[in-house]
Amino acid sequence: MKSPLPLLLISLLLVIASCKPKTPEKDTFTPSFSTYKIDSTGTIEPVAKDETYYGLLTPMEICVIFNRLAVPYNDATLNPVSNRDLYLSNSKAAINTGVYGVDFGYLKMFGFGQEVIDYMVTIREMSNKLGIPDNMLTEPIRRVQNDLADPDTITALMKNAYYDIENHLREGGRESTAGLMVMGGWVEAMFIATQLVYNPVNPDAEVVQKIAEQKYTLTSLLSFMKNYYDDPVVVYYTKKLKFLKNYFDTFDIYFEKGDLEIDTTRQVLRSSGAKMTVTVETLNTIRDYVAKLRTEMVTP
Secondary structure (H helix, E strand, O other): OOOOOHHHHHHHHHHHHHOOOOOOOOOOOOOOEEOOOEOOOOOEOOOOOEEEEOOOOOHHHHHHHHHHHOOOOOHHHOOOHHHHHHOOOHHHHHHHHHHHHHHHHHHHOOOOOHHHHHHHHHHHHHHHHOOOOOHHHHHHHHHHHOOOOOHHHHHHHHHHHHHHHHHHHHHOOOHHHHHHHHHHHHHHHHHHHHHHHOOOOOOOHHHHHHHHOHHHHHHHHHHHHHHHOOOHHHHHHHHHHHHHHHHHOOOOEEOOOOOOEEEOOOOEEEEOOOEEOOOHHHHHHHHHHHHHHHHHHHOO
C-alpha cells in the first residue's frame, strides 16, 4: 500500500536520517551485528547494494523478502484456513485477510498445490466479508486451478488484487479497514520471519538486519494508522504496536558514509550492508511479543 500522506514521507526520511551516523566514533561504537563484507586487509568489500522497503507493503510485496531469506517450509506456522468461518467481525476479517495473504505468498514459494488454492479461496471469502467484489480475485484463482499460470504471473495478479481491495476500501471511506488488513500482513510476516528464519542460538547477520529494518516499516504503519483513531480497533492495535516499537527504539542501524541511497519513488533504501546495535536479548523479546500479538489476531 502506498502511503497517502506527504507528511508521512517527510517523517520517515527524518527517522532514516537519524539512523545514519554523520561521524561515528569507531572506538566507542561496537555493533552487535554487521552485514558488511570485510576483505583480508580489513577493508569493506564493494558488493551489490540490497534494497530495504520503508513504506507500507502489500502482503505480496512482503513475501519478496521471504525469498531473499530462504525461509524453510513449515505450514504448521500458518493460520489454518479452517479458521476463516470463525472471523465474524469486520475487524477480524480485515486483519486476517492480510494474514492469509502473507500465508499464501509464503506457500507459493514452495510450488503450486491444493494448499495454495485453498488459501487463495480463503482470501476471496475473507474479502467477501468486507464487501469486496468477487471479480477482484476470480482471475488469479482461475489461472491457478487451470494450471495456466507461472509463479510470477500469479504473484503479479495477487499483488494487483490487494491493491484493488485497498483502493476499494478507501473509495468507500473505509481506510481504517485497509489499515487493519495491512497491519495483519505485517505482523504475520514478522511472525514467520522470527519463528522460521531467526535462530536465537546462532543468529544470521542478514536475517537480523531484515528483522531490525522493520523498525522503518513499523514507523510507517503507525503513522498511517494514527489517522483513523475514530475506529476503536485501530486505537487498540496501535497501542500494541507502539509498545512493540519501544523495543525497536532501543537499537540503532548504521550505514557507512556515502553508502546509503534513498529512493523516495519506490520507498526503498539501498546499501551494501549495515551495522546494528541490536542484541540477541532484544531480538528474542521482539520475537516473543510478535508471537503473542499474532496469536491474539488469529484467535476467533
